[in-house]
Amino acid sequence: MVAFVPSFVCFLLFCVGVVRDRRRMSNAVLLGLSTVLAVIGLLLHVASERAQLGRDLVVVLLTLAGVGVVTLAWFLIANGITMVRKEGRSPANLLSLGAGIALVALLALLVTSLVLHTHTLLVVAATAVALAGYIAFLFLCFLVYGALYGRLRIRRRADYVVVLGSGLIGGTTVPPLLAGRLDRARKEHSRLSRKGRRPVMLTSGGQGPDEKLPESHAMADYLVTQGFPADLIEREDRSTTTDENLTFSKTLMEQANPDYRCVIVTNNYHVFRAAIIARRTGVRGHVIGAPTAAYFWPSAMIREFVALLVAYRRTNAVLFLLVLLSGAFIWWLG
Incomplete structure (x- = not known):
């Protein structure tokens, strides 16, 4: 069982990291190391008991890896x-x-x-x-x-639902990808509201060189057309990157409520990196994702x-x- 000790240590560090702050890339690496070391430990254990079986397993794994690379x-x-x-x-x-x-x-x-x-x-x-x-x-x-x-x-108590912006179609229109974020944000807002809170919907996005208005304004207009209360919408209209989305949104939230908590909404492919940026910028909140087209x-x-x-x-x-x-x-x- 000594062969599994490194894997166990990495997994223990992974668990500690998740408890401390799940928004860390180091958690992902520790989980990966734990898995790789567990496989190596298993191969060493099998090889020590049955050498031929251990060699056969190595051949099978290498074959699967080769087929996997070609398929990928x-x-x-x-x-x-x-x-x-x-x-x-x-x-x-x-x-x-x-x-x-x-x-x-x-x-x-x-x-x-x-x-x-x-x-x-x-x-x-x-x-x-x-x-x-x-x-x-x-x-x-x-x-x-x-x-x-x-x-x-994730913790469901939240004072804000922050929606990260993306580009606009024709400089004015919310594209399907951004509409998916806004729809997911509305659902999350409804869930939070059922628990007795009325969090503020914070749309975040500035105006690009090819856009006729800030993204946050187009996002707010979309929400209003979908029946969302205009008085619960706040706009952050200076940001041009995810880092700025979260930094500027943090400033607005802290000014209104120093003890705020938030839920950040983006697309599913962007969730983990947005969470890492949120940790680095000191935003108190976790990230959820909207579906993205498979292709x-x-x-x-x-x-x-x-x-x-x-x-x-x-x-x-x-x-x-x-x-x-x-x-x-x-x-x-x-």
Whole structure:
């Protein structure tokens, strides 16, 4: 059972982290490490009891991983083509296509290195696989814990329901994606109101260069047309990013009620990153998500993950550099 101790320690730290503040990326990493170490511990335990069975399990896992990578590459490329057809060729819409092509290139590099079997090519391929493995591990941590966070029970007492803005169609019209957020916010407001409270609906979003009015104003107008009371709406109309959405909204809420609590509404793909930003900006509230079209979700999740990599760029840069230096050292030894 000693083989499972590292996994148990990581899981214990994960539980402590969730209790302290569930809006942390470290919780996602600890959960991922706990799972990976548990699998390694299981393989070591099986190998110590039945060596052949342990080797067979390793082969099965490697085979499943290979099939999974090929399947994932095909899915990402297909989704990327769909995104381009439906949403256009903006850089954000090309993310899933680019990720799929990158996986194909990685597989081609790995196969080529195994066929040619040259030292330099093998080291390059091994280094590329290590970097890809690191990114894949973080991405899986992000996906799994993000889904878990979205299902954790949150405190329902709230003084504000904050709706994060997005772009407008034609500079004036609320698009379906933003309408989904507003509809989810109305449902959450109704749920809170049934418990005896009348929280303020705070729409958050400034005016972009191609917009004729601030997003928060268009959002408020949409809510009023849906029958929501105008006197319960407040507008935050200066923000242009999620960080500013939450920072400026926090200022408004603190000015009105220093002991406020809030629920933040966005789309499901954006929930976990918005929660991390809320923690960093000191907003007292958790995040819930509205549904997103299935074809849009993969690229949106990749975009959110890339944004998190940038947010933790120093840590990621150090680890990337360590992998590259390790590969260079192994090449030098050969």
